[in-house]
Amino acid sequence: MVVCKHWLRGLCKKGDHCKFLHQYDITRMPECYFYSKFGDCSNKECPFLHVKPAFKSQDCPWYDQGFCKDAGPLCKYRHVPRIMCLNYLVGFCPEGPKCRFSHLSTGPGIQHLLFLLWNACSPAWGSGVKGRTCATGPLCQ
Known part of the structure; x- marks a missing residue:
C-alpha cells in the first residue's frame, strides 16, 4: 500500500475510507509527479520516490506472475494491473x-x-x- 499523497498535504477527505496509507512510511511513498513527468525535481527535500523513467517503461516480470519481490512502490519496473481471463x-x-x-x-x-x-x-x-x-x-x- 502506498502513502496517500493527499494525506501528506493534509487534504485527504476520504479518511478511513481511503484506500491509501495514512501514515508516513518512507518505503511506501508515491512517485514524484515532477520527476516521473519531466525527469527532474527541483525540490532538494522531496519526500516522493524518484524512479528513473527508463526503468518504468519495462513491465515487472515478478508482478506479471502475481507478486512483486521488490515490495510495490520501491520496484524500478512498471506494475500494470491486469484482469485475468x-x-x-x-x-x-x-x-x-x-x-x-x-x-x-x-x-x-x-x-x-x-x-x-x-x-x-x-x-x-x-x-x-x-x-x-x-x-x-x-x-x-
Missing part, C-alpha cells in the same frame, strides 16, 4: 493471443480450485446462477 482460468480461451485479458499461468492447485468453483456454480457450461443463491457464496457473483 475467466475462460483461460477454467481451461480454454477462444480468443487466444488476441484476448484483451491476462493469460498468466496459474499453478495446477489454482486451476483445480477454479474448476471446482466453476462447476459448482455452472451446471451447464457458462450458465451461472446469478439469480439464485450459490453454494460458493459471493465468489461466483
Whole structure:
C-alpha cells in the first residue's frame, strides 16, 4: 500500500475510507509527479520516490506472475494491473493471443480450485446462477 499523497498535504477527505496509507512510511511513498513527468525535481527535500523513467517503461516480470519481490512502490519496473481471463482460468480461451485479458499461468492447485468453483456454480457450461443463491457464496457473483 502506498502513502496517500493527499494525506501528506493534509487534504485527504476520504479518511478511513481511503484506500491509501495514512501514515508516513518512507518505503511506501508515491512517485514524484515532477520527476516521473519531466525527469527532474527541483525540490532538494522531496519526500516522493524518484524512479528513473527508463526503468518504468519495462513491465515487472515478478508482478506479471502475481507478486512483486521488490515490495510495490520501491520496484524500478512498471506494475500494470491486469484482469485475468475467466475462460483461460477454467481451461480454454477462444480468443487466444488476441484476448484483451491476462493469460498468466496459474499453478495446477489454482486451476483445480477454479474448476471446482466453476462447476459448482455452472451446471451447464457458462450458465451461472446469478439469480439464485450459490453454494460458493459471493465468489461466483
